[in-house]
Amino acid sequence: MMKLFHLAAAICLAGAAASATAADPNLGRNLAATCANCHGTNGKAIPGAGMDALAGMEKEKLLQKLKDFKSGAKPATIMHQISKGYTDEQLDLIAAYYAAQK
Amino acid sequence: MIINRRDFLKASASAAAVAGLYGCASGSKASGHVVVVGGGYGGATAAKYLRMWSQGNVQVTLVERNAEFISCPISNLVIGGTKSMADITISYENLKHKWGVRVIQDEVTGIDAHARKVKLEKGGELSYDRLVLSPGIDFMWDQVPALKSAEAQAKILHAWKAGPQTVALRKQLEDMKNGGVYAITIPKAPYRCPPGPYERACLVANYFKTEKPKSKVLILDANEDVQSKKGLFMKAWADLYKDIIEYRPNSELKDVDVAGKAAVLEFEQVKADVLNVIPPHRAGNIAASTGLKLINNRWVDVNWLSMESTNTPGVHVLGDAIFPAPTMPKSGHMANQHGKLAAAAILNLLAGQAPNPTPVVMNTCYSFVDGKNAIHVASVHQYDAATQTVQPVKGAGGVSAARNELEGKAALGWAQNIWADMLA
Numbered sequence: 001m002m003k004l005f006h007l008a009a010a011i012c013l014a015g016a017a018a019s020a021t022a023a024d025p026n027l028g029r030n031l032a033a034t035c036a037n038c039h040g041t042n043g044k045a046i047p048g049a050g051m052d053a054l055a056g057m058e059k060e061k062l063l064q065k066l067k068d069f070k071s072g073a074k075p076a077t078i079m080h081q082i083s084k085g086y087t088d089e090q091l092d093l094i095a096a097y098y099a100a101q102k
Numbered sequence: 103m104i105i106n107r108r109d110f111l112k113a114s115a116s117a118a119a120v121a122g123l124y125g126c127a128s129g130s131k132a133s134g135h136v137v138v139v140g141g142g143y144g145g146a147t148a149a150k151y152l153r154m155w156s157q158g159n160v161q162v163t164l165v166e167r168n169a170e171f172i173s174c175p176i177s178n179l180v181i182g183g184t185k186s187m188a189d190i191t192i193s194y195e196n197l198k199h200k201w202g203v204r205v206i207q208d209e210v211t212g213i214d215a216h217a218r219k220v221k222l223e224k225g226g227e228l229s230y231d232r233l234v235l236s237p238g239i240d241f242m243w244d245q246v247p248a249l250k251s252a253e254a255q256a257k258i259l260h261a262w263k264a265g266p267q268t269v270a271l272r273k274q275l276e277d278m279k280n281g282g283v284y285a286i287t288i289p290k291a292p293y294r295c296p297p298g299p300y301e302r303a304c305l306v307a308n309y310f311k312t313e314k315p316k317s318k319v320l321i322l323d324a325n326e327d328v329q330s331k332k333g334l335f336m337k338a339w340a341d342l343y344k345d346i347i348e349y350r351p352n353s354e355l356k357d358v359d360v361a362g363k364a365a366v367l368e369f370e371q372v373k374a375d376v377l378n379v380i381p382p383h384r385a386g387n388i389a390a391s392t393g394l395k396l397i398n399n400r401w402v403d404v405n406w407l408s409m410e411s412t413n414t415p416g417v418h419v420l421g422d423a424i425f426p427a428p429t430m431p432k433s434g435h436m437a438n439q440h441g442k443l444a445a446a447a448i449l450n451l452l453a454g455q456a457p458n459p460t461p462v463v464m465n466t467c468y469s470f471v472d473g474k475n476a477i478h479v480a481s482v483h484q485y486d487a488a489t490q491t492v493q494p495v496k497g498a499g500g501v502s503a504a505r506n507e508l509e510g511k512a513a514l515g516w517a518q519n520i521w522a523d524m525l526a
Contacts, residue, residue, distance in 0.1 A: 023459075024446075024450070024458035026155075026446060026458070027458060027460070029155070029446075030442070030443075030446050030458055030461065030462075031462060033151070033442045033446075034439060034462055034463060036442075036519075036523050037435055037439070037516065037523055038466070038512075038515070038519050038520070039519065040519050040522065041150075041522065041523050046515075046518045046519055046522055049514070049518035049519060050511045050512060050514070050515035051512070051518075051519050077502065077506070077509050077512060078478055078480055078512070081480050081498060081499050081500045082464065082466075082480055082482060082499070084497055084498035084499075085481070085482020085495040085498030085499060086462070086482065090462070
């Protein structure tokens with residue numbers, strides 16, 4: 001039992017070390033939720049309220065739009081300023097999350 | 103000792119079982135009971151997201167004193183006469199029936215953070231595994247002594263919490279004679295909704311311009327300058343309300359002459375026909391009375407990975423009540439983001455895991471400058487391990503290029519979507 005206990009502790013430590021350095025398994029979900037105030041919970045915007053829905057948008061298409069907002073190629077009232085606040089890796093996770101929403 | 107693969111697997115299976123007993127529960131699901139106090143932008147969002155993200159595995163009880171949610175954002179349009187109370191009022195039905203949140207209309211009178219219990223005014227107690235406090239603000243009436251009584255507060259309005267005060271201020275403006283003066287006093291920052299008072303001045307001026315053109319709007323600001331979207335507001339005042347709005351910085355309110363409807367400043371008294379006083383405020387009283395660590399004796403100090411109080415384990419605090427991170431405004435949008443950050447962290451903690459080490463929150467405040475045109479300020483804040491807070495991303499965010507109708511529509515679209523994000 002003592003050995004088992006040590007092994008248990010070792011597994012715990014390994015798990016803890018991994019979670020201290022590895023990204024949160026729900027990082028994409030959490031990041032995407034920061035957009036939901038305008039684009040709706042899980043990207044399902046209220047129809048007719050004038051905000052674009054993001055749910056189910058193809059990942060590459062979504063990413064391209066965000067890149068174009070960042071570069072200024074796509075004209076915007078606000079998205080050029082918001083998109084610059086996220087790293088490319090974060091936008092990738094966000095786009096993957098919204099693409100997976102039905 | 104040499105162990106073969108099969109033995110190791112067998113041993114780790116038992117070890118994992120032991121580990122489970124000892125609280126290393128990697129991969130396990132969150133369960134438990136979360137009590138949320140306050141059903142505004144922060145609390146309602148936290149309640150919904152806790153239910154949604156746990157797939158109903160975490161029980162959530164929301165304690166809210168009002169029967170319905172009434173939004174502060176957009177309430178200046180009610181005061182300006184272009185929207186009605188019905189437009190900013192939303193029921194808690196969807197939180198109850200669609201999301202399975204137990205909603206209790208009551209007031210929390212005490213919290214025992216040690217025993218993890220909440221006391222209710224109408225009687226009874228609630229036990230919790232984690233507590234979310236989203237109590238908003240309470241006013242520091244001792245800073246405006248003449249307004250301590252309920253009668254005085256019914257005459258000189260703040261309308262800085264949407265509800266009966268919003269209706270009453272609208273009524274005062276409707277009853278005011280053409281040629282009257284509306285004066286609004288702004289407390290020293292930080293206060294709830296930095297652009298809100300300037301937006302209100304615009305929308306009252308917009309009403310006067312068409313309905314009572316000889317009237318004036320006077321802004322008495324305790325701060326030395328406009329606190330948000332300065333260039334855009336100053337331009338709107340100059341372009342649209344040149345002979346209506348007067349802005350006076352460094353005009354801190356010391357007291358009020360209730361009968362004379364006068365703002366008492368350090369060296370003068372300013373008389374008005376409608377006097378609208380936004381008193382200095384602090385975290386909602388329940389936060390202070392619970393013994394949570396406050397900064398400047400006003401705002402709750404939180405850990406930015408979880409929104410948990412820095413001195414009271416198990417209590418997470420959201421919204422206007424907290425001591426903000428650098429450049430972070432007290433806004434409904436930000437409270438909604440706090441609610442999601444806290445929900446994610448609480449679900450990790452209830453599953454025995456550490457909170458997300460890299461949280462991000464973002465803010466947008468739209469303000470109307472007339473019935474149709476709006477302006478915005480936006481910012482994105484990323485967690486910084488070195489300073490242990492969320493820091494504004496340099497080069498991101500900013501304000502509108504100019505006031506425009508497209509953003510007037512976006513502001514209303516924002517409202518519809520954020521209300522649904524909290525309550526639908």
